[in-house]
Amino acid sequence: KxxxxxxxxxxxxxxxxxxxxxxxxxxxxxxxxxxxxxxxxxxxxxxxxxxxxxxxxxxxxxxxxxGDGVYREAFAIMLRKAGLRYRGPNQLRHTFASRLLTLYIPPEWIAPIMGTSIEMLRNHYATFIPEDRPNIGRLISNMLRTQEQELQKIA
Known part of the structure; x- marks a missing residue:
């Protein structure tokens, strides 16, 4: 469509x-x-x-x-093999959004690629998962180190 x-x-x-x-x-x-x-x-x-x-x-x-029947069936097979109860493939959107949010990806980046608003992202799709979050201090250090290395290449 x-x-x-x-x-x-x-x-x-x-x-x-x-x-x-x-x-x-x-x-x-x-x-x-x-x-x-x-x-x-x-x-x-x-x-x-x-x-x-x-x-x-x-x-x-x-x-x-x-149609989406083949995707639903393939997803159902994967869930059975993983020992998980059935849920629709649209749950992958929720998981994707939640994982990105938990990895500190800005909602302003996530919402547009999902074709939704930031408000809908926060209220419907994404949940921050504290136990899955990375060490933010280490992430910031790595990002700054990478940025510094890129700047040194230019200089």
């Missing part, structure tokens, strides 16, 4: 791990030709045909995944 508002279209800073996996995917789908797909419009009632090429395809059919 298309973004609800112009403000929903955004650029985000991808983590290095995401870039790594996207680059690994290039040989599998980058050469495929875009195909027509029905895209739900803002009013949630009408569709428009657009030419799209997906990054991840079903390896059995080499076709784009349809």
């Amino acid at each position: 298309i973004p609800k508002t112009a403000g929903s279209i955004r650029e985000i800073d991808l983590q290095e791990e995401a870039i790594f996996w996207l680059k690994k995917q290039l040989p599998y789908t980058s050469m495929l030709k875009p195909e027509p797909h029905e895209v739900r419009q803002k009013n949630h009632r009408t569709f428009k045909t657009e030419s799209l090429r997906f990054v991840f395809n079903n390896t059995a059919t080499n076709r784009p995944w349809s």
